[in-house]
Amino acid sequence: MPKGHLGVDIGSISTKAVVLAEDGRVLGSSYLWTEGNPIGAVKRVLRALEEQLADSEVRIASVGTTGSARELIGAVLGAQVVKNEITAHAMGTLSLHPDVRTIFEIGGQDSKIIIVRDGVPVDYAMNTLCAAGTGSFLSSQSRRLGIPVEEFGEYAMRSSRPTKIAGRCTVFAESDLVHKAQIGHAVEDIIAGLCNAIVGNYLNNVGKGKEIEEPIVFQGGVSKNVGVVDAFKRLTGHDVIVDDIGHLMGAVGIALLARSSGAECDFSFSVRDLVFQTMGDECEGCANSCEVVYVLRDGEFLDGWGARCETGLDRVRRVASG
Secondary structure, three states: OOEEEEEEEEOOOEEEEEEEEOOOOEEEEEEEEOOOOHHHHHHHHHHHHHHHOOOOOOEEEEEEEEOOOHHHHHHHHOOOEEOOHHHHHHHHHHHHOOOOOEEEEEOOOOEEEEEEEOOEEEEEEEEOOOHHHOHHHHHHHHHHHOOOHHHHHHHHHOOOOOOOOOOOOHHHHHHHHHHHHHOOOOHHHHHHHHHHHHHHHHHHHOOOOOOOOOOEEEEOHHHHOHHHHHHHHHHHOOOOEOOOOHHHHHHHHHHHHHHHHOOOOOOOHHHHHOOEEEEEEEOOOOOOOOEEEEEEEOOEEEEEEOOOOHHHHHHHHHHHOO
16 A cells, blocks of 8 residues: 655644655645634644545555644644654755755744755744734735735736835834825735835845845745735845745645654544544642643543653643543
């Protein structure tokens, strides 16, 4: 039976999953909104993948998780590999572009830059303090303007005089956008200005002090916005590569890492039918007062994390076991 390798990238805004064949081909993929429920989102992507693979005889031989909820979902899925987004995105990108030197990534809640030299990530930076340069910011402005965010890029490309938007801060940007709309700026000019503001924010904050060199690969959900891609090309003076599966690159990377680990599992898509419950508790065993998060599967303790020592986890395990 041919082997498949499952990679899940679960973030605060979106959840991505892929199944890779032994040779790295994508056999199935799913991308959907997390909606504040990472376990529920994973169950939905598993259902989508199972349907896509229904006519094949692929056996999931390994599982990897990445993203902000990687520990939780790693425990739920029994993952062999749990890694951070930097490692996963670099691995996925290098599999398609072995000569890449700069990786831009803009997701729903954060953005990152990864500097690669000779196939090795040597530097990175992340912006998690302000949403002004992220997908969630674009989504909120699309609702304000009454235009689907999927159409933002097309509107931006129709603009000949982009509006200047203050993009350093979400609050200021939203206030500036409302003001520019009220005084009569065209919608396409405002949207083009937003795209420019997002890229300017990214380069001045996340990319500050970084040596940006070609080849440059842009990924994450925002890479689907042609207006933002165009702004990156203009403001950096470089060509920017966008792949069809750029929004799935973290999931691809973690699936490749799971495959290369050599560890195998007995995974079944029926895991989506199990009942999982997450809990939080504060260990009072010492002055650290660690906040321990744990997950129950069908009412039984499965795994936990957050404790600085085994004592905290043992205390939580005893509480969870009744």
